[in-house]
Amino acid sequence: MNTELREFLTSRRAKIRPEEVGLPNLPGTRRVPGLRREEVAHLAGVSVDYYVRLERGRSVNVSESVLDALARALLLNETERTYLYTVAKPTRRTRPMPPQRVRQGLRLAVESMADIPAMLLGRRMDVLASNMLAKALYKDFDAAPPHERNMLRYLFLNPAAREVYVDWEDGARNSVAGLQFYAGQHPHDPELAKLVGELSVRDADFRRWWADHDVFRHGYGSKTLHHPVVGEITVFYESMIPRDEPDIMLAMHTVEPGSPSEQKLRLLASWAASNVDAKQSVDGVAELHGS
Structure with a gap:
């Protein structure tokens, strides 16, 4: 399970106000802050089931086009985009990190x-x-x-x-x-x-x-x-x-x-x-x- 991807997508979704992306925000209609999963899926142009798998950290081999769409839907800045691409496709480290030395x-x-x-x-x-x-x-x-x-x-x-x-x-x-x-x-x-x-x-x-x-x-x-x-x-x-x-x-x-x-x-x-x-x-x- 990709914990970093799961937690990042969840935290970004919770920070967006519906009106920021052109969605209605009627009083009493939302139980949690931010966007719903199905709203993010709609904005990104992916199925709700696919986005749910992503947010649960269960999807692999996600394409760059989907990541681009998610970045736009979640209003990510350049640093957040870079982080999303990195955690969505983590590299596997096979050797321990050696101690740092300064030349x-x-x-x-x-x-x-x-x-x-x-x-x-x-x-x-x-x-x-x-x-x-x-x-x-x-x-x-x-x-x-x-x-x-x-x-x-x-x-x-x-x-x-x-x-x-x-x-x-x-x-x-x-x-x-x-x-x-x-x-x-x-x-x-x-x-x-x-x-x-x-x-x-x-x-x-x-x-x-x-x-x-x-x-x-x-x-x-x-x-x-x-x-x-x-x-x-x-x-x-x-x-x-x-x-x-x-x-x-x-x-x-x-x-x-x-x-x-x-x-x-x-x-x-x-x-x-x-x-x-x-x-x-x-x-x-x-x-x-x-x-």
Whole structure:
């Protein structure tokens, strides 16, 4: 049974108001929100029996023309369309996923970006590498053990994240939807199952938003963060996929030239550099005494 397809079709159908697709919505005539199965079937031009089998995750070899029709009927955006096509025709993984490794040149490229916060995000939004400014921008993130450095864990399990994000809910919901999109591409990832299980048990917001089955692709945008040293800072973010690394995303943060945020980013860079110098001095003294 195709659980991902079943749950996605059900969730999309429930989100559409009948009037959005030209259907009447008379008071007292609908027992559940959204469209009925037979209405989706009619809009997509397929039989009710066929659509019911699809929504129950029992149909295989669904054609692209049917998926196109369903995408139009359910008013899917481009990201949702991509997700539908992926989960409707899942690939079978015969070998376990190997641990991710970041090649040295890519890691050095990120660390050498001295003027902007940058990080490499891997599967499940694991943080594989980050530069000094990224570590300074996200309060307390670098304190987590390396195997726990994951943006979802940070957002939902680290209390500092709710102070850092001015609009925490927007950032958190987009991250959940981004993980849902990843799940459609890698449904057999055992580490994904562990992460979803852990977050579902420990946070009610994650559990509720995961059940919504919204999908999102992190491309670009802006967000405002509150840093304990420099105050509020608004950054643009751009996400890129390095060549030959389809499961790694380069996330870069920039600021508007001449803006207060640019001044604050420079102050943050100075503060972070002074902290590094202070730590190196303490480590040097410790080594001297230890010798």
